[in-house]
Amino acid sequence: MKKIKLYQIDAFTDRVFGGNPAAVCVLDAWLPNETMQQIAAENNLAETAFVVPKGEKYEITWFTPTVEVDLCGHATLAAAHVLFQYGSHTSSTITFLSRRSGVLTVEKNGDALTLDFPADVLEPAETPEALITALGKAPQETYQGKTDYLLIYTSQADVEAFNPDIALINTVPARGIIVSAPGDEVDFVSRFFCPQVGIPEDPVTGSAHTSLTPYWSKRLGKKTMTARQLSKRQGALQCEFLDDRVKITGKAVTYLKGEIEV
Template sequence: MPKIKLYQIDAFTDKVFRGNPAAVCVLDEWLEDEKMQNIAAENNLAETAFLVKRENDYEIRWFTPLVEVDLCGHATLASAYVLFNFYNHATDRLNLYSHRSGMLSVEKTGEELTLNFPIDVIEKAEAPKALVEALGNTPTATYKGKTDYLLVFASQQDIEAMKPDLRLLATVEARGIIVSAPGDEVDFVSRFFAPQVGVDEDPVTGSAHTTLIPYWSDKLRKKSLTAKQLSKRHGDLKCELLGDRVNISGKAVAYLTGEIDV
């Protein structure tokens, strides 16, 4: 049977068992969608990224255990780590194409990797009753982006104390729910819940920061920001608003390499 190399990388951290784990598979050609979905379900991580090389660039797709998603930051960071460290990518810039999110890039500066992603466009919204009830706290403001809700709260303590009703949260029509507040030691903090797509709480969510960075940049009147995601594993990010795109920077570390049979 053919074997596929599998890498598991902890993203947005420099220590194993922290940040957000992602699986990465670099393929010669695309597998059937069902097979990639089955691999992601078997991995049972928030995301599995699949890549196929096209000349000097790569195409990329991301799967949760349940569905393919439009964009994933931590699995893109993990993919870049794999290509730079295990596939000897020739330059310090990596170009990636997603058929759902367009052109993306990752730049390597020492151990730091910087994602360049398009911003999410958000609009003020009314929080669904089930959403507020599931979170057990009323936000000071609610926004809706392309796939996620953003709920803003007054303090970091509000975010830390949140214990959502995940079954009720799963009834809300959205990929996921971002909750955020000003940080005590960083510019802003967040958590991300996505039981709708099979991820109860994502440890560190790069794609959520395409929503968070424009919001907090406008609120705090600054282009460069520091952020922390307050999951149990925690994750640290450096953020920058660049017009209609954002830079999201962090580190990554390898947890395992192996092979899978398909």
């Protein structure tokens, strides 16, 4: 049996039971993918991040309960929170190395953490009929990025009102579906449905904001914006568009510290 420290962190929030929960396992060396997938399934959270120190940097990967994913913002934020709070990392910046998404950094500024991620490239797209049926309303605009569809609606009320047919969304070939609109009290709001990777609705999705930030920056003519993800748990983010990169800032709090045996 191998004992592994496990943390559960609520990301993109300043309170427990808000934001998006992620598990973080800090390892001495990589476990087999099958074992990491089993741990993520046992945790049954949207994401479990696995981190391995490599010199002064850290290799990172992410698993949902069903698959390994290319990029996860909230679990990266959670992993940085763990390393800053409970690890031996002393500088204000952490560099993560992802085999699927390259170099990712997280900077600590007070109690806020800022992700530096590659910006998504969006192309106008036809709206799949299954999405119009599943959501019950056609969008104003539709775009397709590297892994997700982005659907733009008129108002925050539209986004709040969706009660989609998750089984029908699951038939669309994409990692997930972002729905977004101008916010009443923030620059833009969103929700994220991703049954394709085992999560009907993700509470707060950092990686979705690599698509949302370029879109809203160009539409609003602003580099820095405030955002809210309108899941039941809610999440608050500040986003900055830097051409081929985006900076996504949020807070994180610890819910659980423990140890697992595998």
